[in-house]
Amino acid sequence: MKIRRFETHACHARMRNWVFVKIVTDQPGLWGWGEATLEWHTRGIVGAIEDLAELVIGEDPTRIEYLWQMMVRQHFWHGHGIERATAIAGIDLGLWDILGKVANLPCSKLWGGPVRDHVRTYCHLGGGSMEDFYETAADDAKRFAGLARVRLLAAKLRHLRDGACRRTLAAGRGQRGIRGGEGGPHRAAQHPTRPRH
Numbered sequence: 208m209k210i211r212r213f214e215t216h217a218c219h220a221r222m223r224n225w226v227f228v229k230i231v232t233d234q235p236g237l238w239g240w241g242e243a244t245l246e247w248h249t250r251g252i253v254g255a256i257e258d259l260a261e262l263v264i265g266e267d268p269t270r271i272e273y274l275w276q277m278m279v280r281q282h283f284w285h286g287h288g289i290e291r292a293t294a295i296a297g298i299d300l301g302l303w304d305i306l307g308k309v310a311n312l313p314c315s316k317l318w319g320g321p322v323r324d325h326v327r328t329y330c331h332l333g334g335g336s337m338e339d340f341y342e343t344a345a346d347d348a349k350r351f352a353g354l355a356r357v358r359l360l361a362a363k364l365r366h367l368r369d370g371a372c373r374r375t376l377a378a379g380r381g382q383r384g385i386r387g388g389e390g391g392p393h394r395a396a397q398h399p400t401r402p403r404h
Contacts, residue, residue: 212260
């Protein structure tokens, strides 16, 4: 089994792009997906994946440690830098996805077994839509009862539309904690960048 080609897919997700890498093998229907998102560095990540692909195309995708070492150490500047490291991580995930499919096991089993029986999740206020968030009444937080964490986009929509980089907390909504299901109030605000004054 050999790696035949890489495909990068940049998916527009409003404030950022998600970057996925698909590693296609020479076996019919066998490929692996990895995620290599680094906000505001889409072209750099895609370019780094293209550069790294030259090293691993034609190699056995199940030799993950060997390929990782080659990607990190082969070029003059090695695996240094956030863009290159993110690209390597995305490729690494895709290789593990392939190995899991070959072994017919979830990757958690390949890595030594699951650590938890359950995983805490959160709800994104506004369902991921900035418009819905800003059109939501402040007293509508009842629908989040029982959740310990709520994530929200804390930026004024007009700042995003006109390209300004300033992030401000939504008046009143981002500062107040929402009482969660596991006891006391929790701070609900999580903004994507530090506010600039």
